[in-house]
Amino acid sequence: MALSLDIFLQVLMDGIVLGFMYALIALGYTMVYGVLEFINFAHSEIFVLGAFVGVEILLALESSGTLAALNPAFVVLMIILAGMIVSGLAAVALERTAYRPLRGAPRLVPLISAIGASFFLQDFIRLVESVWHNSFYLSYPTLSLLDRSVRLGAMVEVPFKSILVIATALAMLAGLYLFVNKTRLGTAIRAVAQDPDAAALMGIPVNRIISLTFFVGGAMGGVAGVLFGLHYSLVNPYTGFVPGLKAFTAAVLGGIGNIPGAVLGGLVLGLMEAFAASYLGILTDGAFGAEYKDVFAFVILILILIFRPKGLLGEKVREEGV
């Protein structure tokens, strides 16, 4: 019945959008893991911070009446850039205050600190928004440009929002690829990821490279946050938890520490989730429906960690003592 082609293509589209969103967030987890072997649990809040920066700017423009006058493409570009910068800087500040003092401590110590940072940031954003707007559930103002859509063939209607997400994500990924592989700083990041001690001996300022990694990963999370806000419109300080966990799943799925792996993992997870959400109900005759899509992601995470902890593309998992 509902297994028609147009719905299939629609779901495919949703899955790809979701997948690119996860991929962008997953980059933050995977890059930090690559250099520090540490799960930056608070990365989901860095992502949410980007979403809030975007909505704040849009709300400010709206209340001053300039939103309608400005070129919407320029506005979108501006909030993406602002989200990038703020989230990147926040990630650097986070590393300085909550993680750097714990460098070299047993593995679980910085993880616990990161969980604390995640909780702290959630309520910190809530506090600021509560004092500022007396509300912490915010919704993005509508940009008429993004509500349009194009028809592809006779079947699929692609909203501008989805195109924006995919195009931005592709541009960011290409930029990151070039940065990591073709520049001196990118080479330094790879060197630190491979062996921090040897990198230090080669004259690479390891601490600064770690900060840079946090900045780049945070910036990717910030972009994802703005895109998330533009696409789904509603944000609150606790929005980040579930997407964050799923993006981490994506990073593990692709092979943690591996940048192309994060993208692959994100896409695979996004597609699986979209299809599970749409077809689980049909396949099980309504017994289990879309409400299980979150469970689905976690079950995948657990299975991957048990059976193939190095992920799809992962080759190296540095084995060290716990």
Add this chain to the structure above:
Amino acid sequence: MKNRIFTAGLVGYILLSSLLVYYFPQSVLAFLAFEASLLLIYYAPVSRAVKLSLAAATLVVVLPLIGTINGYYLEIAIQVGIFVALALGLNIVVGFAGLLNLGYVAFYAIGAYLWAIFGSSQANEFISGGYFPLSQAWFFVFLLLSIAAGALTGALLGLPVLRLRGDYLAIVTLGFAEVVRALVNNLDKPINLTNGPRGITPIERPPLFFQPLLEGLGVAVDPAALYPLYFYFIVLLLLLAIILVTRRLEDSPVGRAWKAIRGDEIAAVAMGIPVVRMKLLAFAVGASFASAVGVLFAAKQVFINPESFTFMESIGVLAMVILGGMGSIPGAILGATAVTILNLQLLKGLSLWLNALRQSGLVLTLPLIGSLDLSRIPSQFEPAKYERMIFGLILILMMIFRPRGILPPQKRERRFDPSTSLRTGKLTTGGDRGEN
């Protein structure tokens, strides 16, 4: 002599603080002063017997008396007790064995739902015959059953995941708890097991088996007034049992194996410790505590829904263990008490105070700042809602400045002292030493 002076001082303090609570039943500060008496008892340089009897008198006699004056304090004491029990259970997993379990609340939920489903009419949805709710006496059976159920699920989860490295293990347990919560939230179809987000109510409470006895003594009791006291004593008994079990475990070969694994897993393997089996045991014991406390929680609340079993609860309990000191029993107790009281009393008190300020309509004129209209304090700003910030700060600050907690575990070191033992041939037991 010194012993007596301190004992008299302690007794005086307890009496004084309970009088304060009696005369100012609404004062948070008075109750805090009273609560501090337990801490004083713990720290005072008096003999063990005096400590135990004073603590027993405070907990068994004075606190229930205060609770009959102001029922709210009894409620707080019960909640503190529940969280202390949870913290002690998590302390076994995180503190003794060094396994970071971020999904601890899942086991608590399993216990709570076990009794909620069978101790209410919920089970009629899938077992025909109208046997449910089970009679109140079954509560005690389920308290025991839940220990088995918790241990079983703990072992089932542990079996595949305990080979994972520490940080992956943490994330998997977190995922497990989210799966459990999603299942509880959604298993109202195809078969209605959990009634989904609407939750289950009314849940049977434990039987007042002593009521005929009291009536025989001529004491007329109203169940509504009796239940809080009753629950308080059940919590106290459960806590006593948990503390005893934990203490015995800590000094047993199992406890020492756990600590060896926490210290250095490879060395532990080399010493012949069955690492995976020991880790499973830690998981199962911790889970069974949480599950038993869950049964109690369901019976106390009479109503449960999935909202009570979120990730935040797991992190809250973790914050308690870390604040007190991982691996330390007094630490877990202190941490759980401090965090629960902070949440239930101090932050709520602050919220009420801010509300009062807001409604007072006062306009303060302050130097430098200018005039401040108190009615314009944003209504969304309520300190009681910022539990996460508190938990987060506790976790970060403790990790950076005092990773071993407020009351770090004392290491009872048994070492070979050649100067004496060569002659006597005995091992001497060293005093309490800090652990590095």
